[in-house]
Amino acid sequence: MASRVSRRRVSRRSFLGGSLGTAALASLPTGGVFAAGSDVIRVGVVGCGGRGTGAALQAVAAEPGVVVTALGDLFTDHLAVSAEILASRLGDRFACPDDSRFTGAAAGFDVIASDIDMVILATPPHLRPAHVAAAIQAGRHVYCETPAAVDAAGTRSILALADEARRRGLSFAAGLHSRHDMRLERTIARVLDGSIGRPVRGVATARLGLPWRRGPLSGRTATDTAARNWITDQAASGGSFVEHHIHALDRLLWAFGDVAPIAALPIDAPLVLPSHVTGGPPAATTVRFVFAGGGSLDAGIERREGTTTEAVETVTGTRGEADLRTHAVSGRSPRPLAEGSLGSHAACMASMVRSLTSGRRVDDLATLCRSTMVALLGREAAEAARPVAWSELWPAGPESLSLRPLQSDMG
Secondary structure (H helix, E strand, O other): OOOOOOOOOOOHHHHHOOOOOHHHHHOOOOOOOOEOOEOOEEEEEEOOOHHHHHHHHHHHHHOOOEEEEEEEEOOHHHHHHHHHHHHHHHHHHEOOOHHHEEEOOOHHHHHHHOOOOEEEEOOOHHHHHHHHHHHHHOOOEEEEOOOOOOOHHHHHHHHOOHHHHHHOOOOEEEOOHHHHOHHHHHHHHHHHOOOOOOEEEEEEEEEEOOOOOOOOOOOOOHHHHHHHOHHHOHHHHOOHHHHOOHHHHHHHHHHOOOOOOOEEEEOOOOOOOOOOOOOOOOOOEEEEEEOOOOOEEEEEEEEOOOOOOEEEEEEEEOOOEEEOOOOOEOOEOOOOOOOOOOOHHHHHHHHHHHHHHHOOOOEOHHHHHHHHHHHHHHHHHHHHOOOEEHHHHOOOOHHHHOOOOOOOOOO
């Protein structure tokens, strides 16, 4: 598929999704033979925006045998920019000829059906369930960005594939990169070890600017422009509480022992933010999650123009408090990280790739579905302006997605 290369710039932040830590990645062990006597891991990318391109770079950086062999995106210009970046950065480890570059509505399925071992799913979230199903049925290892889906039905359909993925020996890694942040891992370990007593209340609030938006371009239809601005369309993204706040919610759920709440109810309280952050209306989405054991989690997100980004993520226990952003536990600061430590995005991908070389499966599927469902539960309570029980969205009950921690080979 020949196409003219667009010169649209990709920001360093969206491109890398965090530091690659090149020197540290270069020191990673190469592991064993991948499969059938081959040391090559062929990777396809579905969704060639900043995150998809960055994830491909991180996969290649994690293991000398990784080669990017297929790309797919709805838009020709997105694919061309990604191909240009990957070719310039990866050299002969970008082995993706024109007939392995797919565009259009079926591009994701074309990538999955091509000759690959692992697929990176970085499309708008509403496409995730169909792509995950196709990848697992095709026997592909899956690296899936968050959230799992934009509704409960889609999330349930992904969880239903867990046994099939396990039976086929497939790794399924989620883009819950905070789970691979070494500082946060230490902080959560102290919380779970009882350093603050029993967690009884959590707060996960954020105030930030509006999502990015691309203006209409000459010759493009309104439908094309809308598709390019999927992040502002709740039907495609899940909305800010789901698409953006899922990471904060996941961190708090981790600190609470990875149990799902039994209900969410809307609250009228303003965002709990530092005292110097003032002005503006209360959060558009502010809810309280309640747990069977009696604990609660207040979560809110507000997005408006001209806002300085501020966030609070704390866990209060019976004997103290942990700050999941500063990593202070009961007022004690964390130990510094060793020089050259991987950034969380790079470490997340490294864990996935290592699972393929070591034969030790990564299985993040239930964790991704649980955090997605909690975000959806909160969104539903805020929109309905009433308490919503977990059982209304997930009949199997919260215990079906509780106490099943994310599996990782890091550490």
